[in-house]
Structures are given as structure tokens and as C-alpha cells.
Amino acid sequence: MKHYFTSKDFADAVWTQNVVAGNVEVKGNIRELELRPNTNAAWTFIPIKSGTYELHCAIAGHTEAGMRGLITIQPSVVD
């Protein structure tokens, strides 16, 4: 079954260093990743804007069934 985890505001709140998937490294502004079954990817990013961002599955009925969450970027604690 297909699922999505979507958080547009979170994607706007980070600076992407790269995404590595298999033998491919992608650089630049990444807003969306689609992974096929039994694959993985590493998304390396630097948070640039603190806040709490909603995450949900965009398929009809899935958010209501519980496929949702929150991502929190804490404010910097630099002295």
C-alpha cells in the first residue's frame, strides 16, 4: 500500500545538504522524496527555522486513521 509523509512547512524550514539514495547523491533544494518498497535514502539537512510542523499521510482517510505526527525544530541554544 502506498503512503506519503508530507510536511511542506518543514521542508521550507530546512536547508538541504544532500540526499543519498543508492549510488546517487542529489544536492539542492529537496521538497519531496518518493521511496519504493525495500529502499532507503538519507536526507541530510540543516534546520534553519524553529517551530513545530505537522506531518501527515496525504492519502484519503489515512490522516484520520492516525498517520500523522509533529516534527519540532528547537530554537538555537547558542550562548
Ligand SMILES: [Cu+2]
Ligand atoms: Cu498512508
